Amino acid sequence: MRSPSLLVFDFDGVIVDGMNEYWWSARRACLQLNPAVDLPESTPPQFRQLRPWIHHGWEMVLSAALISEQRGPLEQLGVQAFVHGYTAQCTAALERFGWTPALLQQTLEVVRATAVRTDPDSWLALHQPYPGVPERLTAFSEENMAWAVLTTKARDFTAELLASMGLKPERLDGHESGSKPEVLRRLACDWTLEGFVEDRRPTLETVRTTPGLETLRCWLVSWGYLRPTDVTDLSSGIRLLRPEQFSAPLADWP
Ligand SMILES: [Mg+2]
Incomplete structure (x- = not known):
């Protein structure tokens, strides 16, 4: 049969x-790691453009930090040239900020878990x-x-x-x-x-x-x-x- x-x-x-949820979580995690960064609340176009290259959660947090960087490689090269050397750029950025993938991943997961626990309706509403x-x-x-x-x-x-x-x-x-x-x-x-x-x-x-x-x-x-x-x-x-x-x-x- x-x-x-x-x-x-x-x-x-x-x-x-889930784009808005990605940005919301990535931005919060980035602000926890460095409260001095200046990041918009609404999803920036560079983040949307970078999204197809992002495979792991920690890369979202790193992307937020890259977007916040004045005269950083993302701003200077533009998204198209930046993604051409995506992996090497991520490695260099981790070193520049003094971060590890594990630290970024853990920060992101805590941000998400807290949002789901404390305000599940708002968190669900970030998904369309x-x-x-x-x-x-x-x-x-x-x-x-x-x-x-x-x-x-x-x-x-x-x-x-x-x-x-x-x-x-x-x-x-x-x-x-x-x-x-x-x-x-x-x-x-x-x-x-x-x-x-x-x-x-x-x-x-x-x-x-x-x-x-x-x-x-x-x-x-x-x-x-x-x-x-x-x-x-x-x-x-x-x-x-x-x-x-x-x-x-x-x-x-x-
Ligand atoms: Mg998919």
Whole structure:
């Protein structure tokens, strides 16, 4: 008997736009480490532009510090040239500020945990679902297509955010469940995977080279945190998914 179908979605950058929460948390963490920095309350454009290169939480805090720097490399080079040497720039900045990734990560996590504990409604309100996405996911449930969420965020936070949008996936896996390729491989034992929808191209490329997942259909959403070059020269197993295609029946997706 064929196992039931399941369509798997990344969360952040696919279902929810967490940009304002990133900035809010990164700014607070940065201010805790250096109360003298001057940072705007609303998300600055440089932070939005840097976001696709940011992989770990600590890099968000470092980005805030870089944005605050007068005549620093970010201001002098501009975002485009800065990201060209992103890793080396981050290493140099850590040294300049006398920080370690562990210190930044821990400060960020304390800021977040405090916000979630003391003012959960304000914290939830920093997350915006992408237009039309909750409605489309609800329609999958009505079409008898089971869908799941697979995220590198913590499971409990994600469950609360989904519930606040009235969404209930068939399954929810957070970073506690392991890496995305590992979880997908496990899911494939019990389900017929219809595909994986993500906004991070390197993750999709890793999935497609994972034994057992080579033929999994992968979609890169056009509305997530993409680098300008992410949409060009995609390999054949990874298709770009635009909002109008996402609203169409699954059988009509590219
Ligand atoms: Mg994402």
